[in-house]
Amino acid sequence: GITECMPSLVPMEINEPWISSLQGLSLRNVTVTLYQGGKDVYQEFGEMLFTHYGVSGPIIISASSYVGKKLKEQNLRLEIDLKPALDEDQLDHRVLRDFEENANKQFKNALGRLFPSKLIPVMIQLSGIDPEKKVNVISKEERRAFVHLIKHLPMTVTGLRGYNEAIITKGxxxxxxxxxxxxxxxxxxxxxxxxxxxxxxxxxxxxxxxxxxxxxxxxxxxxx
Ligand SMILES: Cc1cc2nc3c(=O)[nH]c(=O)nc-3n(C[C@H](O)[C@H](O)[C@H](O)COP(=O)(O)OP(=O)(O)OC[C@H]3O[C@@H](n4cnc5c(N)ncnc54)[C@H](O)[C@@H]3O)c2cc1C
Known part of the structure; x- marks a missing residue:
């Protein structure tokens, strides 16, 4: 007999429309976590990259090995922790320091030390904070929510790429x-x-x- 076959060790397709704006961006020293429902099913630290349709790179390829059958039941949530070396309090201090050093700058011009430039417009959009706002009037609540976003950048995995891009066949x-x-x-x-x-x-x-x-x-x- 033959068990069901599917491509594995393969890039993932992401639903969010902003994903294509990150095409070509690679991230080092990040942690990705995959959630099915509320439960985390996979976590890995390392390197990944964005493509026009979704995400790829070593930790994504490895993660794909765990999602094949689960994706048939429901979409999965993927979260990227962009600053895994810092907990939320430490990161909040770091962001506060950056904001204090750029007190008269607008939010959109005060993020250059936190993220690669391609990521800045996406982080601003997802934060819901007015990009023109001066950082010295950003509230503590807004800043804490932004810090949470940096540690839990959310996206929806809708599928895996096909055999042409797969490293192996499962089944x-x-x-x-x-x-x-x-x-x-x-x-x-x-x-x-x-x-x-x-x-x-x-x-x-x-x-x-x-x-x-x-x-x-x-x-x-x-x-x-
Ligand atoms: C890009 C890439 C990177 C990889 N990196 C790694 C890695 O770093 N480490 C690792 O462990 N694995 C890696 N793999 C997986 C590894 O290459 C495969 O698991 C392994 O090669 C499988 O060997 P195989 O002989 O079973 O199949 P294959 O190597 O696929 O060989 C099958 C052969 O059969 C031939 N064939 C097919 N149909 C017919 C036919 N009808 N008549 C005659 N001949 C036919 C094919 O042309 C092919 O030469 C990678 C795979 C890819 C695609």
Missing amino acids: GIRTREVDPGTMESKQVKGLYFAGEVLDLDALTGGFNLQIAWSTAYAAGSSIK
């Missing part, structure tokens, strides 16, 4: 129907399996190549 020949010592089918004598065709998949890091080589070695040795 395949049921492993319990294959003899693990010889890789011979338990149902059809003389039929051997190796690699991607098997219902085996792993995260990046060489594990998928190892699966291909080890199963092929076992099958080859046994056939010989």
Whole structure:
């Protein structure tokens, strides 16, 4: 038998229209968390990047391995913590300091040290704070909500990209129907399996190549 096949280790499509304005931006040292309903199902720290349709890069590709079947039930929420090294109080102090140093500047001109320039218009839009507002009249509540946004930049995952962009295939020949010592089918004598065709998949890091080589070695040795 064959289990359901789907592309895996693949970029994600994001619903929010502002995503395309971030195309080409890569972020280092961020934490992404995936939520299904209210529950976090995956969290990773590292590097990611934005594309015209959504998100990609190492931590997104790894995260995709956990979402395939879940996405069939409902959209997932992805949050980016842009400043994972600081908790909300520490980040609030940092933002306050930036605002104090730029007291007479407008909000839209006071964010250059917090974010890459491509991200600034998106963060302003999502903050709901008037971009023309002088930072010295931004209220504590507005600032705290902005700090929360920086640690929980929200987006909606609506789908995964297809096989053309996938690193591996999830699903395949049921492993319990294959003899693990010889890789011979338990149902059809003389039929051997190796690699991607098997219902085996792993995260990046060489594990998928190892699966291909080890199963092929076992099958080859046994056939010989
Ligand atoms: C961009 C990219 C990066 C990757 N990076 C990593 C990594 O860093 N680490 C890791 O572990 N894995 C990585 N992988 C996954 C890894 O390459 C695969 O898991 C592995 O190559 C699977 O080996 P395989 O021999 O089973 O299949 P494949 O390597 O896909 O080989 C199947 C072969 O069969 C041929 N073929 C197909 N149909 C027919 C047909 N009808 N007749 C004759 N020939 C046919 C194909 O042309 C192909 O040569 C990566 C994959 C991609 C796409």
